[in-house]
Amino acid sequence: MAKSTGKGVKKKALEEFDGSSEESSGYAEGDEERVEEPLGASEAASGLAKEGGSDVGGVDLTDLDGVGPSISEKLHEGRYNTYEAISVASPKELSAASGIGEATAQKIILSARSKLNIGFTTAEKVLNDRKNVKRCTTGSEKLDAIIGGGLETRSIIELFGEFRTGKTQIAHQACVTVQMPFDKGGLEAAALYVDSEGTFRPERLLQIAERYGLNGDEILQKIHYARAYNSDHQILIIDSAVKLILEKNIKLIVVDSVMSHFRAEYVGRGTLSERQQKLNKFVHKLLQTAEAYNLIVLITNQVMDSPGIFFGDPIRPVGGHVLAHSSTYRLYLRKSKGNKRIARLIDSPCLPEGEAIFEITERGVEDP
Numbered sequence: 001m002a003k004s005t006g007k008g009v010k011k012k013a014l015e016e017f018d019g020s021s022e023e024s025s026g027y028a029e030g031d032e033e034r035v036e037e038p039l040g041a042s043e044a045a046s047g048l049a050k051e052g053g054s055d056v057g058g059v060d061l062t063d064l065d066g067v068g069p070s071i072s073e074k075l076h077e078g079r080y081n082t083y084e085a086i087s088v089a090s091p092k093e094l095s096a097a098s099g100i101g102e103a104t105a106q107k108i109i110l111s112a113r114s115k116l117n118i119g120f121t122t123a124e125k126v127l128n129d130r131k132n133v134k135r136c137t138t139g140s141e142k143l144d145a146i147i148g149g150g151l152e153t154r155s156i157i158e159l160f161g162e163f164r165t166g167k168t169q170i171a172h173q174a175c176v177t178v179q180m181p182f183d184k185g186g187l188e189a190a191a192l193y194v195d196s197e198g199t200f201r202p203e204r205l206l207q208i209a210e211r212y213g214l215n216g217d218e219i220l221q222k223i224h225y226a227r228a229y230n231s232d233h234q235i236l237i238i239d240s241a242v243k244l245i246l247e248k249n250i251k252l253i254v255v256d257s258v259m260s261h262f263r264a265e266y267v268g269r270g271t272l273s274e275r276q277q278k279l280n281k282f283v284h285k286l287l288q289t290a291e292a293y294n295l296i297v298l299i300t301n302q303v304m305d306s307p308g309i310f311f312g313d314p315i316r317p318v319g320g321h322v323l324a325h326s327s328t329y330r331l332y333l334r335k336s337k338g339n340k341r342i343a344r345l346i347d348s349p350c351l352p353e354g355e356a357i358f359e360i361t362e363r364g365v366e367d368p
Contacts, residue, residue: 061086065111066104074098075108079242084292086112136252136296137185139173139208139365142356146345147329150185151298153251154291156283156326158258160301160317161333166341166360167300168199171254173364174298175223176208178252184212189251189295190222192244194237196260200225208364224248231261235282238289251295253286258299259318276322283326299327340368 061072064086078097080086086094086109094105113119135150144150151157151174159167175193180186193200205223206216224244228234234255244250259279266275290297301323305314317323317330324330330347336357344355359368 064108064115066107067111071098071100071104071108074100079239081242081246082292083112083115085242087116087118088288088292132294134187134251134294135185136174136178136187137180138170139177140356140358140367142367143170143343143358143365144185146343146351146354146356147331147348148351151252151296152329153187153294153296155328156287156290156297156299157329157331158299158301158317158323158327159331159333160303162303162315162335165333165335166343166358166365167333168256169204169360169365171256171298171300172201172204173208174252174296175254176205176212176214176219176364178296179214179219179222180212187251190224190248191252191254192224192226192241192250194226194228194234194253194255196228196234196255197257198227199256200227207362211363211366222248224250228261231265231278231282234261235278235285238282238285241289245289245293245295250293253289253295253297255286255297255299257302258283258323259302263302263318276320279319280322280326283323287326287328 061067061075061081062069064083067075075081075086075094075098078094078099080089080094080097089097089105089109091102091105091109094100094109095102098105100108134153135144135148136153137144137150138147147157159170161167171193175191177185178187178189178191181188202220205219209216209219226237228237238253238255241250241253262275262279266272266278286297286299289295301317301319303315304318306316307314315332315334317332324347327347328349329345329351332344332346334342334344336342339360341358341360342355343358345351345353357368358365
């Protein structure tokens, strides 16, 4: 099946982005072949560095083995600006992005890892490092409670459910609450919104801002929006977001929704393996970004009916095992009476399953 590459769109969209700016497929997507996952970014440090020249925030890339001025420039062009970004890349990724050989890329990666002392550490040090993890309120105390106090940095939070269950509403609200002061549950930071379905509405953001007594114009100025037109474009947006993250203090990345283009472009079992490998690379890039820059990644996901289930809930999130293993927290949203919705935490590395009831009103997402 032919797929849209969107080369012209990609080039145009990248220029614009750098400037500012559910239907079932009929296949049981959880039954795809296992795809080997590349090394994650769990070892990446959370320190940030500013971009510019060969000296990035006091970190000189020419200090790395095999890096001279010309290779340093190529690394910057490929958006590998810090030791952290280089250390979590694979030789193939670094080579493709910067145009250097894989042998040289491997040497540079090993040198970057040695600078960061990546290797074994103690659980005590990991615990101390996790004190840098921050949380942002969703606007609902009950919803915050089941996910440990709010949306967590250095993690991917997945919201899945049928249409009109509140996925996009929570995403919009998070773009506002992340800008609030720390003592109000925010992170005093900006947000990046990647829209693959065309459901982003600034008017809704103004309604939510009014609830908190915030200046609507200032809220909108700190939300950086990009419309993704196909899966390649969606990947390109995230790949090109590093500069914006550093310059604008981005602490929230929203992808709404993560699977829309992948489902449309890869149809049938014959393309399933290729799709899952591409999806795997994309979500790992999101996780690497979350950990390297200590930010929240909030993704929404579509669902499908599992035809083999005759008893119980047949609804399953799409994306298969690749997406299931990559998400740090998974929340299943479903409808209740009236404006009420039920959120169920079904996966977390450290929290028990739990449910919370919230309400969608003109003021946004709040407790009933």
